[in-house]
Amino acid sequence: MAEFKHKHIIALQDLSKGDIELLISTAENMREINSRDIKKVPTLRGKTIINLFYEASTRTRTSFEIAGKRLSADTVNITPSSSSATKGETLADTALNLLAMKPDIIVMRHAVSGAHYFLANKINCSIINAGDGAHEHPSQGLLDLLTMKDRYGRLDGLKVAIVGDITHSRVARSNIQGLTKLGSKVYLAGPPTMLPPGVERLGDVTVCATMNEALQDADVVMMLRIQQERQGKTLMPNAREYSRYFGLNPTNIKLAKPNAMIMHPGPINRGVEMSSSMVDGDQSWILKQVENGVAVRMSMLYHVCGGELE
Amino acid sequence: MNLLIKGGRVIDPSQKIDNMLDVLVENGLVKEIGKGLAAPAGAETIDAAGMYVVPGLIDMHVHLRDPGLEYKEDILSGTMAAVAGGFTSVCCMPNTTPVIDNKTVASYIINKAKSEGLCNVFPVGSITYGLSGDRMSEMGELKESGCVAVSDDGKPVNNSELMMRSLQYAAGIGIMVISHAEELELVGEGVMNEGFTSTELGLKGIPCVAEDIATVRETMLAEYTGTPIHIAHVSTKGSVRIIREAKARGVKVTCETAPHYFTLTDDAVRGYNTNAKMNPPLREAADVAAIKEGLRDGTIDAIATDHAPHHQDEKDVEFNVAMNGVIGLETSLPLSLGLVDEGVLTLNQLIEKMSCNPSNILGLNRATLETGSIADITLIDPKIEWVVEADKLASKSKNSPWLGQKLKGGAAATIVGGKLMYKR
DSSP, X not given: OOOOOOSOBOOGGXXXXXXXXXXXXXXXXXXXXXXXSSOOOSTTTTOEEEEEESSOOSHHHHXXXXXXXXXXXXXXXXXXXXXXXXXXXXXXXXXXXXXXXOOSEEEEEESSTTHHHHHHTTOOSEEEEEEETTTBOHHHHHHHHHHHHHHHSXXXXXXXXXXXXXXXXXXHHHHHHHHHHTTOEEEEESOGGGSOTTGGGGTTEEEOSSHHHHHTTOSEEEEOOOOHHHHTTTTOSOHHXXXXXXXXXXXXXXXXXXXXXXXXXXXXXXXXXXXXXXXXXXXXOHHHHHHHHHHHXXXXXXXXXXXXXX | OOEEEEEEEEEEGGGTEEEEEEEEEETTEEEEEETTOOXXXXXXXXXXXXXXXXXXXXXEEEOOOTTTOTTTOOHHHHHHHHHHTXXXXXXXXXXXXXXXXSHHHHHHHHHHHHHHOSSEEEEEEOSBXXXXXXXXXXXXXXXXXXXXXXXXXXXXXXXXXHHHHHHHHHHHHTXXXXXXXXXXXXXXXXXXXXXHHHHHHTOOEEOTHHHHHHXXXXXXXXXXXXXXXXXXXXXXXXXXXXXXXXXXXTOOEEEEEOHHHHHOOGGGGTTTOXXXXXXXXXXXXXXXXXXXXXXXXXXXXXXXXXXXXXXHHHHSSOGGGSOSOOOOTTTHHHHHHHHXXXXXXXXXHHHIIIIIHHHHHHTOOOSOOOTTSBOOEEEEEEEEEEEOOGGGOSSSOOOOTTTTOEEEEEEEEEEETTEEEEEO
16 A cells, blocks of 8 residues: 655645545545444554634634544644634744644644744644645645545546636635646636636646637536635626626526536635536535545545554 | 955946955045055955955845844844845835834934944934824934935835825935835735636735836836835835836836845745745846846846745744744855856846945945945855755844855855954
């Protein structure tokens, strides 16, 4: 069995194709645990995991917490409102204080891109990135890859359309890194105000002039969340017009391959980036993504601990 | 103390001298330049064989952090760094605490520099009171108390009318206005240059046009009012082109760049390196090439460091949180000598940009080895190779992007007012 040599998982950019395949195949194995009556294995018994979330999160934090618990690790959640961050303590000091309590893994979400690399130079436990600024969100990228593999049995040669605010999306960056390494072709669409310079050089990426062009014959349509508080002022007129040109609806989905899968990292703005009929329809894999999230995070926790599968 | 600097290659652009000569310094003044000079009784002889002997280098853009931010730098440590880097004069920017916007603060700096500084310190006053951007400082009093220019460096004067009136008012007083050219709305929350690297790192970018637009405004205001303006820390190919065109039209615009803008690109930010975070940010290869071309063709008049000391606690943090700026006094000379090795500048041009032009732009009356002039002299060893090490830097702060790197060339000795203030 291939060996996972990384102490931290900060970005899919840092991982090889083999690393990513290993994380996905382990996640496939982990899924079986999640369907048992007693959803718990002793793999990480005695390990302590701190979920340090400087940004709000429901899905990701809960998913990491459940993943840790299913592997019998002890998990502790810290959020800024209940931490020293509000008292002016620096990130490094907070981390060093947590480290003094001997955790094995810190799972962190932070608003500053690269914050995890900064911490990795300071502390000696494993760090898993649960999202850093607009940089990467590797667990989301991995669960997206796993979900696509569930549907198609492969990733090589898939045409994946990613639509929305690429500039501010860590989900898009992790997907571009992972998909490119595994042989998929990525097609991006969004208002030019949301397509960052040089994005086509990030991997096997084509920037499309229109959403329709990206959707054409797509195997996967991934819609990104529009954050109106972020884009509202200068990047687009309003949600209504955004939806008109970059929203997924029953008409434009027909451009994609029949029964193409529809994905979204959540949380969804119904009626903005996609209509409710798309969210809830037969082609939606959105809840499967969430389900796969637990298995993927179990795989990540397991591998950074360097354990052996029983 | 009298000095005889013997056997060096004397390069003095002000007198068009480039020859193997001796320089005799007496009572703080240049006494004589000639071949085979004999040391008078009691004079110390400095062997300058293999060295360049040049008018003392002038850094027209530094932050000494004194008063108020002495934990980053102070006048003693800042001038120690200056002389170690070959500088005999530095011009310090007004964003101290309190701001250099009145006679008291200007006098404090001048007096402290006289009593404990190792080189000449010329303060730059603020354009606007308290760097507020909403009303002019008392520029007349600032000039009378020793300020050699006014600038709101660190931020632009956003209000175009106030900037225009400041140019007119300053011209009446006879004090140079140094502009920090930046369109703040376009900078927004940006933390590095906008380009492929910012896309890959997921960091918010600052488009180069944020600088270009501001450079256009400044040159247009200077053209309209017929007044001089100096643009600080030019970093983009657009700014170089705009200034070149303005000069060709006869606009009285001068400008400077800093060594990091002709040696580094935004690739240096990779790894979220906060010692590569500054404002304006490091740009791309095409900008570096344009900066070099601007230096070569004379569009860029001066090399200044924008020496910006920050404490480790302000740099050893997440990238977005880190303060802008790098120290530069001790690395500027070797990096700039690199331009001569590359064939971008002649040695004579380099000395013009690091000494004569700053002196002329600000009216400092330095930068010459003419008989009778103040003996500010730098001896440059062009061959010495050394590694930039934090604990060997004189500056209190160690925020250099060149830590651990080997550089070639440096100051062998720095003579300020006839006194040997630094010897390697």
